Amino acid sequence: MTELDLSIETERRGRPVPSRRRRGRRGAVTAGLLSGPVSYLLVFFVVPVVMVACYSVGLLTLLPQDHYLSLRAWHDFLFGSIYMGVFWKSVRMSLGVSITSVLLAYPVAYLLALVAGRRKYTLLLVIVAPFLTSYLLRVLAWRVILGEQGVVNSFLKLVGIAPQGWLFYSQFAVYLVLAYVWVPFVALPIFVSLEALDLSLLEASNDLGASRWTTFRRVTLPLSMPGVIAAFVFVFIPTLGEYVTPLLVGGPKGFMFGNGIQNAFLQGFDWQFGSAMSMFLIGAVMVLMAVFGRFVSFRSVSE
Amino acid sequence: MSDPTTRATDAAISLQEVRKSFGRVVAVGGISLDIADGEFLTLLGPSGCGKTTTMRMIAGFEEPDEGRILLRGRDVVGVPPNKRDVNMCFQHYALFPHMSVQENVEYGLKLRKVPREERRRRVAEMLEVVRLEGFEKRKPAQLSGGQQQRVALARALVNRPTALLLDEPLGALDVKLRKQMQLELKRIQHELGTTFVYVTHDQEEALSMSDRITVVNQGLIEQVGRPRDVYERPATPFVADFVGVLNALEVRADEVRDGRVVVRISDRERLVVPTGDRPVSAGTELLVAVRPERVWLRAPADETSADSRLEGTVRQVVYLGTLTQFYVDTTLGARLVVHELSDRRASGFVAEDRVVLTWDAEDAAILRVE
Numbered sequence: 001m002t003e004l005d006l007s008i009e010t011e012r013r014g015r016p017v018p019s020r021r022r023r024g025r026r027g028a029v030t031a032g033l034l035s036g037p038v039s040y041l042l043v044f045f046v047v048p049v050v051m052v053a054c055y056s057v058g059l060l061t062l063l064p065q066d067h068y069l070s071l072r073a074w075h076d077f078l079f080g081s082i083y084m085g086v087f088w089k090s091v092r093m094s095l096g097v098s099i100t101s102v103l104l105a106y107p108v109a110y111l112l113a114l115v116a117g118r119r120k121y122t123l124l125l126v127i128v129a130p131f132l133t134s135y136l137l138r139v140l141a142w143r144v145i146l147g148e149q150g151v152v153n154s155f156l157k158l159v160g161i162a163p164q165g166w167l168f169y170s171q172f173a174v175y176l177v178l179a180y181v182w183v184p185f186v187a188l189p190i191f192v193s194l195e196a197l198d199l200s201l202l203e204a205s206n207d208l209g210a211s212r213w214t215t216f217r218r219v220t221l222p223l224s225m226p227g228v229i230a231a232f233v234f235v236f237i238p239t240l241g242e243y244v245t246p247l248l249v250g251g252p253k254g255f256m257f258g259n260g261i262q263n264a265f266l267q268g269f270d271w272q273f274g275s276a277m278s279m280f281l282i283g284a285v286m287v288l289m290a291v292f293g294r295f296v297s298f299r300s301v302s303e
Numbered sequence: 304m305s306d307p308t309t310r311a312t313d314a315a316i317s318l319q320e321v322r323k324s325f326g327r328v329v330a331v332g333g334i335s336l337d338i339a340d341g342e343f344l345t346l347l348g349p350s351g352c353g354k355t356t357t358m359r360m361i362a363g364f365e366e367p368d369e370g371r372i373l374l375r376g377r378d379v380v381g382v383p384p385n386k387r388d389v390n391m392c393f394q395h396y397a398l399f400p401h402m403s404v405q406e407n408v409e410y411g412l413k414l415r416k417v418p419r420e421e422r423r424r425r426v427a428e429m430l431e432v433v434r435l436e437g438f439e440k441r442k443p444a445q446l447s448g449g450q451q452q453r454v455a456l457a458r459a460l461v462n463r464p465t466a467l468l469l470d471e472p473l474g475a476l477d478v479k480l481r482k483q484m485q486l487e488l489k490r491i492q493h494e495l496g497t498t499f500v501y502v503t504h505d506q507e508e509a510l511s512m513s514d515r516i517t518v519v520n521q522g523l524i525e526q527v528g529r530p531r532d533v534y535e536r537p538a539t540p541f542v543a544d545f546v547g548v549l550n551a552l553e554v555r556a557d558e559v560r561d562g563r564v565v566v567r568i569s570d571r572e573r574l575v576v577p578t579g580d581r582p583v584s585a586g587t588e589l590l591v592a593v594r595p596e597r598v599w600l601r602a603p604a605d606e607t608s609a610d611s612r613l614e615g616t617v618r619q620v621v622y623l624g625t626l627t628q629f630y631v632d633t634t635l636g637a638r639l640v641v642h643e644l645s646d647r648r649a650s651g652f653v654a655e656d657r658v659v660l661t662w663d664a665e666d667a668a669i670l671r672v673e
Contacts, residue, residue: 203364204397206384208411208462218410222401 056275073276090257094239105187113194169251186231193227321370330356332522347509348519390459398443405439411462466498575610575664588673595642597666609661
């Protein structure tokens with residue numbers, strides 16, 4: 001037995017055998033490297049979320065004397081308020097925005113990945129160039145275009161058509177502006193999945209008798225679905241909590257769930273109610289992420 | 304097997320003066336070739352010689368700048384790949400990763416609106432031919448390289464094409480599997496009687512599988528012929544070099560007699576080479592080739608009746624398993640490679656041994672007349 005052990009030692013000689021102490025040190029290094037981001041997330045993400053959760057059930061309150069455990073806000077929100085309606089409206093609008101963005105971004109990504117050839121990275125740069133401007137500025141710019149005295153309406157007045165009210169402070173404006181903001185962003189994951197496509201698959205399909213359209217439908221589209229789903233999720237989840245764009249171009253008609261939360265905190269001073277809404281949104285997003293995540297990973301496994 | 308000029312009408316595929324350039328680069332510089340029905344024809348050449356471009360023009364992925372391509376007598380220039388009755392086996396298989404084996408194989412049939420029942424039957428039949436029964440539900444990623452290769456074959460052959468085009472299909476497989484698949488391909492081709500057009504840069508693959516080999520170099524055909532002809536009677540120095548190991552000797556003819564050239568080197572050394580149909584007379588400069596395995600190594604004292612006899616010194620001995628390779632510096636100055644079976648009759652020469660190289664006149668050929 002001892003001899004056997006010796007022989008193993010001999011075999012290993014020359015290669016550093018990780019000792020227990022060294023392994024321990026390596027563990028310490030890993031922990032040290034991770035401690036930064038982990039504590040950052042803890043302090044600025046987990047703790048605030050827990051605090052919001054506490055606010056929603058009255059464990060924390062704006063005024064110290066009021067605090068007691070209560071599900072009042074949750075009950076009011078879920079059963080007695082207009083905000084569930086606003087939530088579903090936001091879901092519908094987010095769906096609309098996501099689908100619109102993906103539909104608009106797909107041809108762009110396709111063009112870049114499969115048609116543009118060597119120029120694709122230059123064009124990609126052009127497409128992401130709007131990101132150099134602040135999100136807020138890009139949204140505000142649309143006020144200049146769509147507003148009552150805006151570019152479009154001034155032009156219409158010039159050619160003798162009455163100004164169109166539905167252009168601004170409307171759901172349409174929210175759709176338009178959000179889709180505009182998201183398209184270059186969601187083109188990226190679709191671009192990545194299309195660029196990874198083995199072009200000989202398209203030739204194989206063509207060779208086996210498929211037209212270009214059939215090849216797109218049966219090969220290109222299914223194989224780029226992971227990118228499409230990722231793009232969809234990228235848009236859907238942030239849009240569900242969106243409040244700046246509806247605030248700036250949506251008006252009352254474009255009012256979304258995020259605006260509801262803002263109202264509860266800043267106009268109603270009902271932090272408990274606002275926190276319940278926030279927690280509900282976080283929960284809804286997490287459920288959606290889990291659903292989409294399973295769908296996406298299922299797809300990649302099946303390939 | 305067939306003379307290109309006489310089989311213009313009943314050939315499965317006929318290329319007529321086909322040219323193709325990419326920008327200023329000439330990929331195919333005028334190729335004419337008839338491929339007979341049921342033939343296994345190999346396009347053999349180094350990378351960039353135009354063999355793949357030629358195949359892609361037959362498939363329809365590239366259009367020739369000039370010339371005609373006939374499939375069963377019909378000019379298909381300008382017809383897109385999906386309207387051509389040939390199918391291709393891609394280098395890296397190009398199986399659809401999101402489809403099962405069954406779905407991959409029936410892809411072409413579905414597009415041709417073959418009824419479901421017939422589709423099932425033909426897919427099952429073809430999977431039996433490629434010996435993949437029971438793999439219908441697997442995804443390509445769950446198959447080994449060899450199995451993926453078989454699926455690619457089945458997917459193309461199930462459509463019963465006029466010809467199957469294979470673009471270096473075995474390149475991605477390891478040596479052992481490649482040998483096995485070579486036999487399999489040959490068996491499948493024999494079983495189905497489909498015309499195979501096979502592109503490879505591997506001369507051994509070409510020699511072992513083909514009915515005819517077309518050696519392509521710099522966009523032009525160097526030689527078309529049966530494997531044995533291409534190997535034993537290479538038409539050009541390029542063919543001799545590319546197909547097998549080239550032993551080339553530059554000599555001057557001293558005498559031409561009875562269809563043979565005699566080169567006298569010294570009173571104990573001479574070369575005898577058949578003239579073939581070359582115009583040779585006394586005094587002509589020649590390039591003569593002899594295959595390494597046709598040369599015998601003997602001790603200087605041995606008596607021999609062989610036609611050609613050349614003396615030299617062994618410089619290096621390389622043991623290759625079945626074969627032993629000798630590099631011998633001859634009195635002519637050229638270094639010759641000699642292959643000897645590593646069996647019990649092996650000569651056992653070592654480096655620096657003086658040896659005599661002998662071979663029969665028929666085992667040498669004239670590659671070029673200056």
